[in-house]
Amino acid sequence: MMEFDDIRNWVVRCVRCGTCKYTNETYLPSCPAGERFRFEPFYASGKNFIARGIIEGALKFSDPGVVEAIYSCPTCGNCQSQCPLPHHEHLVDIYEAMRARAVEEGAGPLPAHKPLLASLRQYDNPWMQPRASKVRWAKELGIKDISKEKARVLYFVGCTAALDPTLRNIPTATATLLKSAGVDFGILGEAEICCASTTLRIGDRKLFKNLAERNIELLNRIKVETIVTSCAGCFKTLKHDYKSIGKIKPQILHSSEFIYRLFLGGKLKFKKEANQVVTYHDPCHLGRLGGVFDPPRRILRYLPGITFREMDRIRENAYCCGAGGGVRTAFPDWATDNVGTRIEEAEKTGARLLVSTCPFCAQNFMTGIEKKGSSLEYVDLVDLLNRLIRE
Amino acid sequence: MEKEEIKKRLEEIAGKEWVRDDAATLFLYSRDMTENEPHAPDWVVMPENPGEIQAVMRLANETLTPVTPYVSGANVGGLTIPVKGGIILDLKRMNRILEINESDMYALVEPGVTFGHLRADLDRNHPKLIYTYPMAPPFTSVTCNALLDGLCNLSHPHGATSDWINSLEVVLPSGELARIGSAAISGRWVSRVPLPDLAGLFIGWQGLTGIVTKIAVQLCPKPAFLKRAFILPYSYSTAYEMMRELSWTRVLDDIAGLSWVAGKMMYGRHGPITRDPGEPGFILFVEYSANTRSELWSKTMILNNLLKDFERKGKTFEGPLDINAILRFFPEYAKLANFPTTLDFLLDYAESGGFSWVGSYGPTSNWTSPTEKGSAIMEKYGFPPLFNCRSMKGGHYGSLRFLIPFDKRDPEVTKKLRICLEEICDLLLDEGFIPYKAPNWAAKKIISRADPGWVNLLKTVKNALDPNGILNPGHWGF
Ligand SMILES: Cc1cc2nc3c(=O)[nH]c(=O)nc-3n(C[C@H](O)[C@H](O)[C@H](O)COP(=O)(O)OP(=O)(O)OC[C@H]3O[C@@H](n4cnc5c(N)ncnc54)[C@H](O)[C@@H]3O)c2cc1C
Ligand code: SF4
Ligand code: SF4
Numbered sequence: 130m131m132e133f134d135d136i137r138n139w140v141v142r143c144v145r146c147g148t149c150k151y152t153n154e155t156y157l158p159s160c161p162a163g164e165r166f167r168f169e170p171f172y173a174s175g176k177n178f179i180a181r182g183i184i185e186g187a188l189k190f191s192d193p194g195v196v197e198a199i200y201s202c203p204t205c206g207n208c209q210s211q212c213p214l215p216h217h218e219h220l221v222d223i224y225e226a227m228r229a230r231a232v233e234e235g236a237g238p239l240p241a242h243k244p245l246l247a248s249l250r251q252y253d254n255p256w257m258q259p260r261a262s263k264v265r266w267a268k269e270l271g272i273k274d275i276s277k278e279k280a281r282v283l284y285f286v287g288c289t290a291a292l293d294p295t296l297r298n299i300p301t302a303t304a305t306l307l308k309s310a311g312v313d314f315g316i317l318g319e320a321e322i323c324c325a326s327t328t329l330r331i332g333d334r335k336l337f338k339n340l341a342e343r344n345i346e347l348l349n350r351i352k353v354e355t356i357v358t359s360c361a362g363c364f365k366t367l368k369h370d371y372k373s374i375g376k377i378k379p380q381i382l383h384s385s386e387f388i389y390r391l392f393l394g395g396k397l398k399f400k401k402e403a404n405q406v407v408t409y410h411d412p413c414h415l416g417r418l419g420g421v422f423d424p425p426r427r428i429l430r431y432l433p434g435i436t437f438r439e440m441d442r443i444r445e446n447a448y449c450c451g452a453g454g455g456v457r458t459a460f461p462d463w464a465t466d467n468v469g470t471r472i473e474e475a476e477k478t479g480a481r482l483l484v485s486t487c488p489f490c491a492q493n494f495m496t497g498i499e500k501k502g503s504s505l506e507y508v509d510l511v512d513l514l515n516r517l518i519r520e
Numbered sequence: 521m522e523k524e525e526i527k528k529r530l531e532e533i534a535g536k537e538w539v540r541d542d543a544a545t546l547f548l549y550s551r552d553m554t555e556n557e558p559h560a561p562d563w564v565v566m567p568e569n570p571g572e573i574q575a576v577m578r579l580a581n582e583t584l585t586p587v588t589p590y591v592s593g594a595n596v597g598g599l600t601i602p603v604k605g606g607i608i609l610d611l612k613r614m615n616r617i618l619e620i621n622e623s624d625m626y627a628l629v630e631p632g633v634t635f636g637h638l639r640a641d642l643d644r645n646h647p648k649l650i651y652t653y654p655m656a657p658p659f660t661s662v663t664c665n666a667l668l669d670g671l672c673n674l675s676h677p678h679g680a681t682s683d684w685i686n687s688l689e690v691v692l693p694s695g696e697l698a699r700i701g702s703a704a705i706s707g708r709w710v711s712r713v714p715l716p717d718l719a720g721l722f723i724g725w726q727g728l729t730g731i732v733t734k735i736a737v738q739l740c741p742k743p744a745f746l747k748r749a750f751i752l753p754y755s756y757s758t759a760y761e762m763m764r765e766l767s768w769t770r771v772l773d774d775i776a777g778l779s780w781v782a783g784k785m786m787y788g789r790h791g792p793i794t795r796d797p798g799e800p801g802f803i804l805f806v807e808y809s810a811n812t813r814s815e816l817w818s819k820t821m822i823l824n825n826l827l828k829d830f831e832r833k834g835k836t837f838e839g840p841l842d843i844n845a846i847l848r849f850f851p852e853y854a855k856l857a858n859f860p861t862t863l864d865f866l867l868d869y870a871e872s873g874g875f876s877w878v879g880s881y882g883p884t885s886n887w888t889s890p891t892e893k894g895s896a897i898m899e900k901y902g903f904p905p906l907f908n909c910r911s912m913k914g915g916h917y918g919s920l921r922f923l924i925p926f927d928k929r930d931p932e933v934t935k936k937l938r939i940c941l942e943e944i945c946d947l948l949l950d951e952g953f954i955p956y957k958a959p960n961w962a963a964k965k966i967i968s969r970a971d972p973g974w975v976n977l978l979k980t981v982k983n984a985l986d987p988n989g990i991l992n993p994g995h996w997g998f
Contacts, residue, residue, distance in 0.1 A: 138871075141871070141872045141873050141928070141929060142868060142871060142872070142873060143873055144553050144867040144868070144873045144874075144875055145552065145553055145593070145594070145873070146553075146594065146657040146659075146862055146867055147592050147594065147657055147659040147660070148657050148658065148659065148862045150659050151634075151636055151637075151658070151659055155640060156634075156636035156637055156639065156640035156658065157640070167538075167566055167610070167612055167613060168540055168545055168548075168564060168566065168610065169545070169548040169549060169593075169610075170544045170545055170547075170548050175544075175548055178547070178548055178551075179544055179547070179548070181873075182544075182547050187547060188543060188544065188547055192542070192543035192544060193542035193543050193544070194540070194542025194543055194544030194545050195542075195543065195544045197542070197544070198544050213862050213864035214864050214867065214868045215868060
């Protein structure tokens with residue numbers, strides 16, 4: 130996380146060479162924003178130059194096109210993987226710092242983002258749902274409430290997985306897998322607070338700080354050894370973005386990493402074969418921006434009956450589904466169109482199952498698959514594993 | 521016509537979504553990486569096909585609105601800065617590779633097709649064919665490069681990229697559409713001969729005479745074996761003597777060089793760069809190819825024998841060093857091992873997004889003097905003496921380019937840079953070299969020294985094609 134004043138010396142490094150517009154060596158589109166809007170302001174170089182223009186006084190956040198350009202970006206970080214210059218590792222930080230300054234100056238966020246922030250203030254989740262709804266999925270599963278009972282592992286469910294009824298299989302499958310592997314775990318239930326990824330991505334730093342501080346205090350207080358997340362966004366926020374606010378003592382793992390360890394330890398027994406061709410989508414916040422590429426792939430490669438095929442753009446080059454950074458909220462049609470291109474890439478592999486590891490990507494993929502009438506089935510990795518451990 | 525009315529008409533032509541005039545967009549298209557003064561357009565339009573470009577040109581004529589074509593804006597000469605405002609036609613959406621003809625060995629592409637895209641398509645779908653690649657970033661336009669007489673890694677045997685053009689389709693300033701070369705007669709995009717060569721009306725003109733909407737460029741068979749080697753001569757004169765003699769061997773695909781400064785930049789050096797005593801002054805790189813191992817071996821022998829002769833003559837140099845051997849010890853050289861490439865070390869040297877140059881073509885018989893004098897000018901103004909050169913078209917001429925990454929934030933540096941570039945430009949002209957991709961200020965210098973008959977003809981052609989002066993005004997002295 131960077132402050133606007135810290136980006137000065139980085140934005141000037143952009144020379145507008147355009148190398149970030151496509152993937153290195155394979156030359157496939159890398160930037161969903163650029164692909165959609167095509168005009169220069171929407172690429173990484175455009176945002177760098179707008180920042181430079183603002184710093185040098187040639188542009189203001191209130192100027193037409195400025196806020197539109199900086200918010201029309203899922204903050205996927207693909208540009209970071211392609212840009213060869215030293216500022217590359219700060220590109221997403223730069224966009225987030227610009228958004229934060231836009232919010233401070235009253236120019237941001239976009240109107241569509243405001244209800245999310247209001248919901249976060251009122252309910253500690255962005256989905257306008259009362260806190261009690263967060264445990265609905267867990268009823269009758271007999272999961273420990275960690276505020277009342279001690280456990281070694283906290284399953285941090287995340288707002289989207291806990292509150293979107295169409296994604297209920299993600300938390301239930303995760304809990305079932307943890308149970309079947311004999312993991313001593315619990316959930317926070319109603320006490321779980323949004324990780325605040327959304328606030329950071331759309332630029333409300335005050336709210337981010339508030340939620341992050343409360344989370345850090347809570348997550349340290351419950352004294353678990355490990356925190357496991359379902360959501361790539363929660364994972365990246367807790368593990369990487371909180372560092373500028375405070376330290377979370379327990380180790381933070383994404384469910385795919387934790388389950389891979391269980392898998393290696395022989396704790397998961399599969400009773401069925403999938404007999405499917407499968408491909409895998411790297412969520413940006415887990416892969417490129419979170420550094421986790423291999424555990425989900427290794428699991429998929431070892432699963433009985435699975436033929437695993439990679440898409441053209443993978444790992445650091447993986448093409449974003451287009452949901453993140455507030456894009457799905459502000460530009461739902463673009464997010465759906467964008468995921469359509471990723472779905473086509475997945476279809477090209479001949480896969481029947483499209484596996485990924487993020488509830489937020491899941492929402493977008495499921496909408497896209499329906500809109501396209503694709504024969505692909507989207508499955509979260511935990512859901513797939515859960516199907517295979519059952520009789 | 522009022523601005524709002526022009527905008528409405530543009531939206532009717534290209535679609536509302538593809539016309540922008542907001543402050544952020546105008547800011548982005550008003551400047552490039554160079555020191556050339558920014559100037560904003562009034563609108564940026566992204567057409568999808570030649571028909572839309574024709575309609576824009578008719579509207580521009582009717583309203584006397586300037587039009588500047590644009591693809592990546594990476595020409596390093598301010599050539600896409602709309603110095604008189606008006607419309608920027610960003611051609612990125614016209615990015616289809618229309619045909620790769622394996623038998624006749626050409627690629628027919630739209631102007632938005634970049635080197636990266638062409639390379640990827642050839643590698644994936646036509647692995648027997650290759651194109652020629654510049655040291656420009658991968659996502660710059662194949663069409664623009666050819667129209668700007670680009671220099672690339674196969675320029676030694678085949679010449680500037682303009683020599684690779686078979687046929688064109690172009691929208692004239694009037695809005696009419698014309699085909700040039702064999703495509704005009706037979707519909708086949710195979711050659712520019714045997715016809716009056718009208719391609720010259722558009723090559724080197726920096727978009728002042730027409731907007732090319734299709735271009736067929738020659739492809740080459742991919743050799744089975746390829747070898748890239750580096751030689752490090754201690755003096756410029758030895759380097760150039762070697763380059764000339766190497767071109768006489770007739771066996772090399774690329775003969776090019778960079779000054780020692782580039783080597784230091786490659787290792788991430790910023791700030792003042794000095795030459796250590798005893799350090800080679802030049803990085804000369806050659807590439808050659810063959811169908812068989814024995815042919816490759818024979819070429820290697822020719823190269824080695826020539827270098828032995830140089831040794832016997834007492835000339836000092838290191839090498840030849842095979843690129844693969846170098847890469848084992850110095851992975852930084854990967855940037856010079858495969859094209860297209862992004863020369864990040866060069867672009868980031870000044871750590872502030874500023875990059876400029878004076879590039880030129882001229883007689884290889886006189887490479888050394890402008891190199892030495894040009895380097896001295898650069899040093900005088902506090903810029904590291906970074907230059908590169910290439911043997912062109914069998915050694916019939918050569919390129920010489922002085923490159924200056926500069927601190928764009930510092931107005932004093934920018935002022936110094938302008939003076940330095942002007943001095944180098946004058947020097948090159950004095951020494952028989954002609955600046956290419958000439959920025960407006962350099963074009964004026966060229967014109968001031970040109971044969972008056974040439975200048976008159978230039979004006980006659982421009983006025984005949986573009987009587988209202990609407991295409992890219994302010995460039996080439998118009
Ligand atoms: C670091 C670096 C290294 C480089 N190295 C090389 C090199 O080794 N060799 C080399 O040749 N070049 C080199 N270049 C220069 C440049 O990138 C290329 O010439 C490039 O191909 C220009 O493409 P572009 O898309 O940026 O063109 P633009 O800058 O967008 O346009 C170039 C010119 O063409 C005009 N134009 C655009 N479209 C059309 C059209 N359809 N019809 C007619 N005119 C049109 C524009 O108005 C402008 O005058 C380098 C550039 C950089 C930044
Ligand atoms: S962000 Fe990096 S890759 Fe993209 S244009 Fe700027 S310098 Fe080039
Ligand atoms: S973060 Fe993604 S969408 Fe945004 S500029 Fe970078 S590549 Fe484009």
